[in-house]
Amino acid sequence: MTTTFPQAPQPSAKELKARTNVVRQAWRFAILNTKMILMVSKGHH
Amino acid sequence: MARTVIMGAGIAGHTAALHLRRMLPKEHEVVVIAPNSKWNWIPSNIWVGVGQMSTKQVTFPLAPIYKRKGIEFRQALAIEVHGEGSADFASPHVTVQYTDEARAGKTGRIAYDYLINATGPKLNFGATPGLGPDGNSWSVCTAGHAEQTALAFEEAIAKLKAGQPQTFLIGMGHGTCTCQGAAFEYTFNVEHELVKQGVRDLAEVIYITNEASLGDFGMDGMNFGTKDGIVPSQMFTESLFEQRGVKAILSAHVERVEPGVAHYELLDGTKGEQRFDFAMLLPPFRGVDLKAFDAQGNDISDQLFAPSGFMKVDADYTPKPYEQWQASDWPSTYQSVKYDNVWAAGIAFAPPHQMSKPRQTPNGTMIAPAPPRTGMPSGVIGRAVAQTIAERIKHGDTARVHTASMADMGAACIASAGTGWRDGQAAAMTVFPIIPDPDKYGEQGRDVKETYGEIGLSAHWMKVMLHYLFIYKAKARPFWYLIPE
Numbered sequence: 001m002t003t004t005f006p007q008a009p010q011p012s013a014k015e016l017k018a019r020t021n022v023v024r025q026a027w028r029f030a031i032l033n034t035k036m037i038l039m040v041s042k043g044h045h
Numbered sequence: 046m047a048r049t050v051i052m053g054a055g056i057a058g059h060t061a062a063l064h065l066r067r068m069l070p071k072e073h074e075v076v077v078i079a080p081n082s083k084w085n086w087i088p089s090n091i092w093v094g095v096g097q098m099s100t101k102q103v104t105f106p107l108a109p110i111y112k113r114k115g116i117e118f119r120q121a122l123a124i125e126v127h128g129e130g131s132a133d134f135a136s137p138h139v140t141v142q143y144t145d146e147a148r149a150g151k152t153g154r155i156a157y158d159y160l161i162n163a164t165g166p167k168l169n170f171g172a173t174p175g176l177g178p179d180g181n182s183w184s185v186c187t188a189g190h191a192e193q194t195a196l197a198f199e200e201a202i203a204k205l206k207a208g209q210p211q212t213f214l215i216g217m218g219h220g221t222c223t224c225q226g227a228a229f230e231y232t233f234n235v236e237h238e239l240v241k242q243g244v245r246d247l248a249e250v251i252y253i254t255n256e257a258s259l260g261d262f263g264m265d266g267m268n269f270g271t272k273d274g275i276v277p278s279q280m281f282t283e284s285l286f287e288q289r290g291v292k293a294i295l296s297a298h299v300e301r302v303e304p305g306v307a308h309y310e311l312l313d314g315t316k317g318e319q320r321f322d323f324a325m326l327l328p329p330f331r332g333v334d335l336k337a338f339d340a341q342g343n344d345i346s347d348q349l350f351a352p353s354g355f356m357k358v359d360a361d362y363t364p365k366p367y368e369q370w371q372a373s374d375w376p377s378t379y380q381s382v383k384y385d386n387v388w389a390a391g392i393a394f395a396p397p398h399q400m401s402k403p404r405q406t407p408n409g410t411m412i413a414p415a416p417p418r419t420g421m422p423s424g425v426i427g428r429a430v431a432q433t434i435a436e437r438i439k440h441g442d443t444a445r446v447h448t449a450s451m452a453d454m455g456a457a458c459i460a461s462a463g464t465g466w467r468d469g470q471a472a473a474m475t476v477f478p479i480i481p482d483p484d485k486y487g488e489q490g491r492d493v494k495e496t497y498g499e500i501g502l503s504a505h506w507m508k509v510m511l512h513y514l515f516i517y518k519a520k521a522r523p524f525w526y527l528i529p530e
Binding site for chain 1: 503
């Protein structure tokens with residue numbers, strides 16, 4: 001009774017490449033950190 | 046002089062202990078009672094479970110840290126709370142059973158002025174016959190379990206390399222489990238390792254879960270705000286499953302695990318079985334086996350603890366239908382309903398209700414994912430409780446009470462989908478707030494600008510960074526307190 005998800009949208013080849021591109025990911029790393037620090041700071045009273 | 050006793054040295058208890066010691070003058074005592082001698086960064090156990098990290102990399106001994114910080118450490122299991130003292134011991138106290146080599150099995154009593162229950166969960170493998178390392182499946186709940194699991198995984202890979210097809214069954218070992226995120230991570234780390242070892246084509250990877258749909262994560266899913274609009278976590282997660290060729294069994298309650306086969310019931314009442322060569326199935330949680338007694342020695346456990354064994358705090362536990370659940374039902378101070386000098390932090394507090402809609406099969410079996418109990422809120426709650434106690438000790442009963450409601454708090458979850466500096470991948474997900482609040486945030490229940498998900502190498506780097514950062518913090522290295530929970 002296993003299920004697969006053929007209807008799920010799949011990332012394009014460009015998107016898959018972007019997910020492992022070191023330069024782009026270094027930029028995303030900085031963005032993610034900033035977003036998380038801002039979000040975490042909202043939860044500290 | 047006041048003595049604060051903390052039961053448990055996991056994320057909530059350890060965080061509370063370090064902050065209390067930092068905030069209180071030395072004449073006040075901070076005592077930690079924990080049955081294990083080592084601290085474990087649990088989020089990295091999934092990497093131990095695929096052989097990519099050793100137990101040494103995810104654990105460290107607590108005693109030297111506590112000695113350096115001036116915290117008293119008793120390696121023992123707390124078994125009884127006597128909040129009013131007892132006939133032969135006037136002060137409120139905790140009865141413990143020592144687990145260290147020198148005093149193993151001996152009992153003792155530790156008096157307290159303030160008590161924090163941060164005992165975490167009991168891993169309730171007994172809820173499903175055959176579940177767990179003593180039965181027919183593996184676990185990554187502790188570093189020790191993960192180490193055993195890694196050996197079994199290595200054997201399965203060796204069989205694949207010898208040309209024997211293998212089925213990997215990973216997920217929830219009961220209909221009321223939580224921690225879907227950990228099972229999700231382990232699933233994709235297994236899949237990633239199979240690809241790296243060149244044996245993916247002979248392996249079938251199946252995720253079995255009590256979630257009604259993928260991406261539920263025990264919190265009824267999330268809606269991520271993106272530049273292209275709202276993306277449900279269901280779509281986000283299904284996309285990854287399809288891309289990586291992982292199948293799923295949804296809305297399942299695992300009834301029993303026999304050697305090589307898991308028997309389960311689905312939401313429509315039908316029964317099924319799944320054969321496996323390797324299974325890592327998580328247990329449901331319940332509160333630890335802690336009893337409470339009044340001054341006369343009467344068992345008052347039901348006044349302190351919910352039927353689940355977790356401690357009742359300042360939440361609204363009134364039974365009501367799912368449609369009437371509110372964010373304001375969730376606790377904010379974590380003070381016990383029975384004693385005003387007792388708190389429960391982290392997993393030890395009883396949630397007022399599920400976040401994911403509980404469902405029942407026609408046979409009456411509950412398929413109800415429990416709310417996620419992650420490290421981030423546990424740490425924030427531990428700190429808030431420590432702040433409340435420190436201020437009360439310094440300023441008396443009128444001191445400020447610190448709050449940390451999960452309805453006002455965000456959480457970040459970095460779910461690993463495979464390790465490697467260049468080929469690693471993880472899903473970075475954030476939610477704000479953790480408990481949806483439609484009154485404050487409209488239909489979505491959350492701030493869609495702060496609730497987002499992203500898959501990529503950068504999220505893997507982030508998970509690695511958090512591993513080292515939080516171990517640094519837990520070791521109380523210089524300026525540890527500047528690192529947020």
